[in-house]
Amino acid sequence: MHKLWEPYPLLKNDLKLVEELINKSIRVKNKKVEATIKRVTQAGGKKLRPAFALLCANIGPKQDDQNKIAIGAALETLHMATLVHDDVIDEAEERHGVVAMHATNDNKYAIYAGDYLFCVCFTILSQHSATLGQLEFNAKSMERILTGELDQLEARFTPPLSVKSYLSRVSGKTAQLFAVSCYSGALVSEATRRQQMIAWNFGHYIGMAFQIMDDILDYTGKEQIVGKPVLADVRQGIYTLPLIYARRENPEVFDNILTKKEALTENDIQYLTELIEKYNGVEKARELAKRYTKKATDHLNKLPQGEYREILNDITTKLLKRTL
Template sequence: MQQAYLRYYPQLKPGLGAVSSLIDERINVHYDSLEPALRQMADHGGKFLRPAFFLLFAGLTSPQFSEDQIKAAASIEILHMATLIHDDIIDDSPKRRGAASIQAAFGKDVAVYAGDYLFTVFFDLITETMTNSRFLTVNARIMKRILNGELGQMSDRYRLDQPLLNYLRNVNGKTAALFSLAAEEGAYFGGADHRVIIAAKRIGQNIGIAFQMLDDILDYTGHRLNKPILKDLATGVYSLPLLMVLADHRAELAPYLEKQAAMTTADIKAVQSLVVEFGGVTRAQELAAKFTAKAEQQLAALPASPARDALEKLVAQLLKRTK
């Protein structure tokens, strides 16, 4: 796990450790084909951002983490892992979390079942913890929203006339839905009152949108380890900086984009430069900053607590990063 953010809130460490142990325990399957695939995914456990948000929102009102909180936080990470595995099949992604993706390392067959298996683990965890709350229904709806975000993105591939609204809708589904769920469930399982739960849900959504926008912006500006720069372009996924200028500069950009999967590295770099030159990155940063500011403002309105301070620091670090 790469959890540099733990320095803001070291109290989170045992909670995230418990989430990680629970995930390890639940992915303990007995089939040669699947076990190493799931194990690899768990070992390169990413940043655990969603469980961290869950636990921080729970920490607003809850002095320590209960077993149900750990399970619910794990359910979100498990659902996230399942969707990543299936998305990598669709995108033919060679890499994930700095290692070979499951589909690249173990084949698409194993990847299909590995994702399905994680759906069943997710399902187990939420039936164990949420049967008596409205969150079963919320989770069902979120699962559908995530998938709709992915489907929307797939459906808009290579479309030069796609409205910015579609991008926002897709981001809202594929990324913000899960951040929003983590925040809302965290507040709920921490025992927060109704007003805070509603606020948490909105804060999570704004964080998620800003987080995805920043991720897309960094494709155009950053030098990132282990991430092919702008590979998305050749697969037809056009993100915020490009969409910010595509309508006004279609004549200049279309000749490259219309090559679709045949775009060369030189083509991709040309698009990257043009997008920067036309102001796409700056405009995308301005839009992302609005969602970040909104999240910060909403956070500031929550009752003061060490967990809130930690949330503010985490949001600042996460949404103002440059790589």
């Protein structure tokens, strides 16, 4: 369990129950295949999405322990499925210090394993979902998440012109799942409709800030800590907010480099890093992350008081500082 949850023993215990339900739900006749999938699901990670769902399950008057654990497990399984597929697309060798599935087997194996985890997600939901409407809601949400991923793939190596297009992709591929997590927790607690939508908006803004900070790490993080080469996204033709902001100041100089696409050299990468620093791309991106975080905390403060709200506020602060 990630050290982030050490100060919150009750939440930590619930996250352990989420892990147990995921583990119990993965059942494959071929035990070698089952063990391979479980190795990935047990690789660690912060489990932010189920944590947000569990905390938001305290918003309303009803305490439904079984359903909140199930929703947390379904959300985490969905997230892990997308990560298995992401590792194939990104050709990433590791995830949380564990060798990626496609690296130990092959791409086809990993894709089918990711598909299987999608099935596990919906199996958990169908067994515990209180209403078909809730199940339908989660299906539509997954559609938006995958559409966001497809939009990002489609945009590879295209000129990074629009902040709006970038934010639209982030809204689908990252913020949607955070929003669903908070909304689902509020839903099982029988919070009011207004509280459910506040939780949704809180999760959306947290997800936006989280992804922007994650993208900033691609430009500022050290390879040993981040676990991937500096400017890994740029190497794959994924142009995120710091680059988009910096390019606005001098499109020509950036485009002369970016037109090389996959042929970027290490000198090109170094030059891009210097240009982004020169034109304050990271600082501008961080300012936008701060604004999204402020929107998140403003919505959080509209929810009923309680320890859950204090924990959510703590986590929100740590996300912005990227001390997770």
